[in-house]
Amino acid sequence: MSIGQLLQHRSLGLSDEQAIEMYVNMVRARKFDEMSTLLQRTGKIPFFVSGVGQEVAQVAAAFALQQGKDYLLPYYRDYAFVLSVGMTMKDLMLANFAKPEDITSGGRQMPGHFGAKKLNIVTGSSPVTTQVPHAVGIALAAKMQKKDFVTYVTFGEGSSNQGDFHEGCNFAGVHKLPVIFLCENNQYAISIPISKQVAGNIYERAIGYGFPGVRVDGNDALEVYRVVKEARERGLRGEGPTLIEAVMYRLSPHSTSDNDMQYRTKEEVEENRKKDGIPRYKNYLLECGLWNEEKDAELKVKVKREVEDAIRYAEESPQCAPEDALLHVYAETGRD
Ligand SMILES: Cc1ncc(C[n+]2csc(CCOP(=O)(O)OP(=O)(O)O)c2C)c(N)n1
Numbered sequence: 001m002s003i004g005q006l007l008q009h010r011s012l013g014l015s016d017e018q019a020i021e022m023y024v025n026m027v028r029a030r031k032f033d034e035m036s037t038l039l040q041r042t043g044k045i046p047f048f049v050s051g052v053g054q055e056v057a058q059v060a061a062a063f064a065l066q067q068g069k070d071y072l073l074p075y076y077r078d079y080a081f082v083l084s085v086g087m088t089m090k091d092l093m094l095a096n097f098a099k100p101e102d103i104t105s106g107g108r109q110m111p112g113h114f115g116a117k118k119l120n121i122v123t124g125s126s127p128v129t130t131q132v133p134h135a136v137g138i139a140l141a142a143k144m145q146k147k148d149f150v151t152y153v154t155f156g157e158g159s160s161n162q163g164d165f166h167e168g169c170n171f172a173g174v175h176k177l178p179v180i181f182l183c184e185n186n187q188y189a190i191s192i193p194i195s196k197q198v199a200g201n202i203y204e205r206a207i208g209y210g211f212p213g214v215r216v217d218g219n220d221a222l223e224v225y226r227v228v229k230e231a232r233e234r235g236l237r238g239e240g241p242t243l244i245e246a247v248m249y250r251l252s253p254h255s256t257s258d259n260d261m262q263y264r265t266k267e268e269v270e271e272n273r274k275k276d277g278i279p280r281y282k283n284y285l286l287e288c289g290l291w292n293e294e295k296d297a298e299l300k301v302k303v304k305r306e307v308e309d310a311i312r313y314a315e316e317s318p319q320c321a322p323e324d325a326l327l328h329v330y331a332e333t334g335r336d
């Protein structure tokens with residue numbers, strides 16, 4: 001590796017500490033995912049949608065945004081993203097267990113429907129892509145109120161065929177709104193491979209709406225960081241939106257209710273596992289001399305404990321009261 005490559009994170013504006021913190025968040029998200037899948041398989045939680053294989057791009061994007069300022073509209077696989085912007089392991093586990101203490105919805109939504117007012121994470125809905133027009137609307141508010149923030153919204157490549165995506169892009173393009181559209185192209189929409197979803201390229205759709213589209217290797221943390229940072233700067237300069245297509249691979253089945261072996265082979269999954277961006281990023285840190293195997297082993301122990309503590313906490317947290325089932329569904333008097 002050349003000196004230039006070794007200093008890549010620094011030349012992009014990341015400190016050594018931030019570069020390490022990115023790796024820590026990738027490892028945290030991967031462990032959360034692994035344990036959540038186990039919890040579902042052992043019958044402790046009803047359902048889980050994994051984000052495995054998508055963590056690297058999510059963490060990198062989070063580090064390129066301004067926390068506490070930008071508005072964030074993540075989609076259901078963005079665990080690594082929300083962990084990187086300040087949601088805690090406990091927050092995520094409380095949602096997994098559908099406990100009333102869950103900050104997202106008091107246990108009313110499925111896991112992965114993130115929301116946190118204090119972190120500017122805007123609650124999403126289950127119909128895919130509804131978050132896109134919301135992100136565009138918030139960006140319109142930024143422009144009208146002359147506020148210096150961008151909105152960041154993610155969605156899958158299958159979802160980029162929805163009308164909401166096209167209407168949102170068109171409006172954002174016409175009004176030059178500060179939105180970053182990031183498509184997490186994991187190459188499947190449930191059982192449908194990318195070849196049966198779109199005939200062209202997703203990033204090129206931006207051309208039709210009058211703004212730039214870029215494709216990036218979603219397993220390359222520093223490249224994703226660079227393009228998201230550039231898109232943010234464009235937005236703040238008043239130059240409008242950017243569409244980023246981050247190419248990755250969904251290593252898990254669609255959800256815990258899916259059997260992916262009905263529509264793809266083990267060999268295909270294993271082939272893609274070799275491209276996993278987490279070991280690749282770890283190697284980068286090792287080569288930079290910022291990391292070593294001893295630190296890695298310590299981190300794994302620490303993260304395991306963090307996840308186990310969150311599970312224990314969420315499991316012991318009280319259940320929702322049956323009489324609260326209709327709370328927030330109908331208008332009520334005398335209750336908040
Ligand atoms: C409007 C709408 N149609 C269908 C569904 C059912 N559904 C949930 S996830 C999904 C696949 C989405 O694929 P993609 O956008 O590629 O995201 P991924 O799950 O691969 O991350 C579908 C069809 C839905 N939730 N909302």
Ligand SMILES: [Mg+2]
Nearest residue numbers: 156157188189
């Ligand atoms: Mg997909």
